[in-house]
Amino acid sequence: MDNEIYNDLNKILENQKSFFKKEGPPDLALRADRLNRLKDLIIENRYKIVDALNEDFGVRSKSASMASDVYTIIPAINHAIKNLKKWTKRVNRKTNFPFNLTGGKSYIEYEPLGSVGMISPWNFPIYLTFAPLASIFAAGNQVIHKPSELTPLCAQLMKDICDKNFDEHEFATVLGGPEVGSVFTTLNFDHLLYTGSGRVGKMVMASAAQNLVPVTLELGGKSPVIIGNGFDVKIAAKRVMFGKTLNAGQICLAPDYVFVKPEVQETFIEGCKEAINEFFPDLLNNNDYTSIINKNHYDRLNHLLDDARNKGAKIIELKPSDENFINQEHHKIPPTLVLNVNLDMDIMHQEIFGPLLPIVNYNELSEITNHINSQDKPLGLYYFGTDKNEQNYLLKRTSSGGVTVNNVIGHLQQTDLPFGGVGPSGEGRYDAFEGFKNFSNERTYYKDISERFDGLLAGIRPPYKGNIEKLLKSIAK
Numbered sequence: 001m002d003n004e005i006y007n008d009l010n011k012i013l014e015n016q017k018s019f020f021k022k023e024g025p026p027d028l029a030l031r032a033d034r035l036n037r038l039k040d041l042i043i044e045n046r047y048k049i050v051d052a053l054n055e056d057f058g059v060r061s062k063s064a065s066m067a068s069d070v071y072t073i074i075p076a077i078n079h080a081i082k083n084l085k086k087w088t089k090r091v092n093r094k095t096n097f098p099f100n101l102t103g104g105k106s107y108i109e110y111e112p113l114g115s116v117g118m119i120s121p122w123n124f125p126i127y128l129t130f131a132p133l134a135s136i137f138a139a140g141n142q143v144i145h146k147p148s149e150l151t152p153l154c155a156q157l158m159k160d161i162c163d164k165n166f167d168e169h170e171f172a173t174v175l176g177g178p179e180v181g182s183v184f185t186t187l188n189f190d191h192l193l194y195t196g197s198g199r200v201g202k203m204v205m206a207s208a209a210q211n212l213v214p215v216t217l218e219l220g221g222k223s224p225v226i227i228g229n230g231f232d233v234k235i236a237a238k239r240v241m242f243g244k245t246l247n248a249g250q251i252c253l254a255p256d257y258v259f260v261k262p263e264v265q266e267t268f269i270e271g272c273k274e275a276i277n278e279f280f281p282d283l284l285n286n287n288d289y290t291s292i293i294n295k296n297h298y299d300r301l302n303h304l305l306d307d308a309r310n311k312g313a314k315i316i317e318l319k320p321s322d323e324n325f326i327n328q329e330h331h332k333i334p335p336t337l338v339l340n341v342n343l344d345m346d347i348m349h350q351e352i353f354g355p356l357l358p359i360v361n362y363n364e365l366s367e368i369t370n371h372i373n374s375q376d377k378p379l380g381l382y383y384f385g386t387d388k389n390e391q392n393y394l395l396k397r398t399s400s401g402g403v404t405v406n407n408v409i410g411h412l413q414q415t416d417l418p419f420g421g422v423g424p425s426g427e428g429r430y431d432a433f434e435g436f437k438n439f440s441n442e443r444t445y446y447k448d449i450s451e452r453f454d455g456l457l458a459g460i461r462p463p464y465k466g467n468i469e470k471l472l473k474s475i476a477k
């Protein structure tokens with residue numbers, strides 16, 4: 001481990017910890033002030049944010065960025081400000097008999113954890129920093145953030161605007177790649193939030209475990225879509241393709257692959273083509289169509305396609321203007337349908353994280369549940385249909401971090417729903433009350449009966465006399 005990096009990072013953490021010990025937990029006014037400063041800095045710097053995203057990606061739709069990395073964050077912050085008082089209220093609980101009759105009191109208070117380390121990825125660098133921050137700040141914590149090195153302009157911009165608006169003991173940013181990241185995970189934080197791949201997530205969890213630092217892991221996976229009975233297939237295709245082409249599919253919750261009945265496959269494909277024709281009449285010079293983040297990811301996606309093609313898949317590129325993607329300035333890949341897939345293909349095992357959409361045929365619902373359950377539990381699961389029995393069958397026999405019915409990704413946008421994965425797609429939540437709780441210590445309190453009733457406790461103290469079981473039975477009813 002690099003000692004110099006460790007010492008630099010640890011100094012920031014130690015300063016935050018001493019500040020917290022000296023000042024105590026921030027009151028509600030200070031928490032609201034931090035959240036308001038966060039909201040203001042996002043709005044004030046929105047044009048810089050969308051420009052930095054565009055430059056880091058090569059091409060990143062500025063309109064989509066304005067939605068995903070600016071305005072989508074605001075409701076989460078507003079929700080936190082509005083609910084601060086309610087969320088932080090003491091929660092009274094029942095006290096056991098007979099202590100409830102003699103003044104015993106039980107309750108929970110939510111207290112801040114202290115300093116939270118936050119490692120964020122490149123795909124939505126702003127959203128995936130500032131949206132969780134709403135929960136972390138609401139809970140009264142301080143933060144040290146390490147953004148992704150793959151979006152350096154966004155990382156520098158976040159550092160500049162946050163340094164200007166927050167003291168280092170409130171929110172500090174450290175820049176660097178995996179070498180800084182791996183040292184970061186050895187720090188004795190009060191909590192560590194990691195958003196990124198499961199591969200790195202395993203290292204983060206192992207490293208945090210050395211100090212028993214609790215972790216929240218926001219990971220990814222293969223989120224399936226099921227086109228079931230009763231929903232218009234072309235409208236379903238349009239909604240899927242919107243989700244699949246948003247950020248060119250570089251979304252943790254992107255619809256990864258689709259289950260379609262053979263008899264509606266042609267209609268589904270037709271619907272996908274019509275959707276792309278409508279969204280992107282051309283792709284290469286269209287600033288609304290986002291490029292792949294870098295050459296490594298571009299090559300990775302092309303390898304997935306080559307591997308599928310070599311193993312018998314049929315590839316349909318959706319290119320309304322039939323452009324040639326061979327020589328291009330950026331790393332764009334057209335929306336691509338992959339048919340005749342099988343489990344020997346890498347594309348059916350690896351998270352795609354790009355605009356490629358495998359289509360899997362099914363006849364029986366059990367084929368779907370068997371397939372999904374043979375893989376890691378996904379972050380999202382999407383069912384289109386109006387058949388309640390079918391929906392119940394599929395949702396009760398599978399698991400995922402979240403579900404959207406009749407669309408994709410939608411559950412993430414619901415301010416009052418927490419967001420997170422399950423098992424290999426993640427653990428812990430942010431957003432809504434559960435997000436606040438995730439970054440709080442649910443401290444339990446019991447205030448015992450007054451000395452006046454001390455005699456009540458005598459029965460459970462030595463020396464034991466008589467039939468103690470009779471007493472225990474009367475208490476345990």
Ligand code: NAD
Nearest residue numbers: 120121122147148177178181182196197200218219220252
């Ligand atoms: P990544 O794991 O490569 O990198 C994420 C962050 O981890 C970066 O800041 C990186 O510098 C840091 N890092 C890299 N090596 C590290 C190490 N050894 N120790 C500590 N930190 C290290 O992930 P990525 O490629 O940036 O993101 C893509 C993945 O993230 C996909 O799997 C996607 O599904 C997932 N993701 C999940 C969510 C979610 O909210 N659940 C959101 C976005 C992305």
